[in-house]
Amino acid sequence: MPYVTPNIHLTGQCKDAIQTYIKAFGAEVKYVAYYSDFPEEYAKWGISGENAREFVYHSEIIICGQQVYLSDSIGDTHNNRGCGSTISLAITFETNDGVRGAYEILSDGAAIIYPMQETSHSSIFVSLVDEYGVRWELMT
Numbered sequence: 001m002p003y004v005t006p007n008i009h010l011t012g013q014c015k016d017a018i019q020t021y022i023k024a025f026g027a028e029v030k031y032v033a034y035y036s037d038f039p040e041e042y043a044k045w046g047i048s049g050e051n052a053r054e055f056v057y058h059s060e061i062i063i064c065g066q067q068v069y070l071s072d073s074i075g076d077t078h079n080n081r082g083c084g085s086t087i088s089l090a091i092t093f094e095t096n097d098g099v100r101g102a103y104e105i106l107s108d109g110a111a112i113i114y115p116m117q118e119t120s121h122s123s124i125f126v127s128l129v130d131e132y133g134v135r136w137e138l139m140t
Contacts, residue, residue, distance in 0.1 A: 002098060006066070007090040007137055009073040014056035017070060021063060028062040035072075038120050058121050088127065088135035096124040099138045106130050106138075 010017055021027040036053035055072035062068070069090055093099050103116060109131035116126040122139035129135045 002091055002093050005069055005090040005092060007069040007071070007088045009071060009086050009088065010056075012055055012072050014059065014070050014072045015054070018056075018059060018061060021061060021068075025063045027068075030060040030062060030067075032059040033057045033120065088137050090137040090139065093138065093140055096140060099124045099126065099140060102136075102138050103128075106136055 008017070018027070018029060018032070022029070033056070034053060035055050035057045038057060057071060059070045060067060061070065091102065093102070099116070103126050107128060110128040113127040113129065113135070114125065116124060119125045119139075125137070125139045127135070127137045
């Protein structure tokens with residue numbers, strides 16, 4: 001069964017935010033990957049420069065029993081629908097077909113942020129802002 005995970009997009013403050021959430025909520029860090037952990041991948045997203053190595057590519061924390069994703073969306077200029085650039089709804093599916101089915105529905109009239117592809121943390125991943133201005137990230 002699919003489930004919803006809040007996904008917070010920051011612009012270089014992700015490490016600090018995680019530390020703040022640990023202090024504020026007793027958040028538990030489950031996973032943190034940096035752009036430097038995947039140099040060929042962050043290059044294809046258009047991330048460059050030495051400072052990119054300090055930024056969080058993907059993290060997973062638990063706040064009050066709820067999984068939350070956080071990342072630094074460096075150079076993210078795809079916010080052309082008036083959608084807040086700091087949060088998206090990440091829907092995790094059990095199968096690639098689940099991602100493809102939801103994408104078929106949501107992509108009509110959407111702005112594609114990251115095209116459908118395999119990533120280091122998902123067998124299939126796509127990010128888009130739908131026709132209503134909501135940012136979605138669909139993954140396995």
